[in-house]
Amino acid sequence: MKDFKGQTLSWQIVNGAIELALHRDPCNEIGSLTLEELEKFSAALPLLANDAHALIVHSTLKAGFSAGADLRELFRRGQEMKKDAALRGVREFLERIHSVMNVLDAAPLTTIAAVHGVTFGGGFELALVCDIMIADRMARFCFPELRLGLIPGFGGIPRLKRDLGNAVVRDLLLTGRSFNVMKAQQIGLVSQIAAEGEALRVARATASQALKFDRRTAAAAKAFIKPIPYAELKQEIDIFCDLYSRPAVEEGLRKFVENEGVQPYLP
Secondary structure, X not given: OOOEEOXXXXXXXXXXXXXXXXXXXXXXXEOHHHHHHHHHHHHHHHHHHOOOOEEEEEEOOOOEEEOOEOHHHHHHHHHHOOHHHHHHHHHHHHHHHHHHHHHHHHOOOEEEEEEOEEEEHHHHHHHHOOOEEXXXXXXXXXXXXXXXXXXXXXXXXXXXXXXXXXXXHHHHHHHOOOEEXXXXXXXXXOOEEEOOOOHHHHHHHHHHHHOOOOHHHHHHHHHHHOOOOHHHHHHHHHHHHHXXXXXXXXXXXXXXXXXXXOOOOOO
16 A cells, blocks of 8 residues: 555655655644554555655644644543553553554664644654654644553653663653753754745655665664664553553543643643
8 A cells, every 4th residue: 555545644655755754633633533543554554665765743733733632532431441451451452552653663764753733642653753853943742641550552662772871761751841842952852944834844854855865775774773672562552551440540631631621742
């Protein structure tokens, strides 16, 4: 499937680069439907990679790249199911999203996240699977999960620690505050800053650079310098599920769902 347009995302090959576009209103929350379409993409990726040298992940929505996990769906799961069934459902969801993230992380292509605006929680984690992150000047990065009594669950802690070290992880995780793009570049999270609305254009120019190199050499170099922390990723799922079963999480999710603000995910 070389071209696809779904309810939450679409993809196509443009000038030798696969462009995976997120377009689920209001801000690309990642729930069951998005996961299903991401699984379709990960299954199609080996075939797509035969005709491409790079992958660009971006958002078509003005609000931002992604606000993260669909917390309303997570709350409904806890309300509509018995406790044990809800916990099994959460673990299954996390195992499936980790499988997709690992496929993207290990893709034998140069992968680029072109981000803008809100890049929070699970959306931030999706960007972290990419080799290169390009952000426009309005991008902000945050792990707000501790406000809900949780930790990031899509692989963000091990991947951020892999790329930047424990100090940055502690700051983002334990304070819940957001970083602007200047701070993100200063700590090595973002490789290039683009003007507002220009992240995709800069990502396309960067992807064209990958065409100049032998793919097998680039893939070998990537495998060497970007190991996937499988053991820590599994541990993250275990910790998330343990926390999910606690009363504080239900209360945190309830407050989020009942928040009538336009963007309740903002710190």
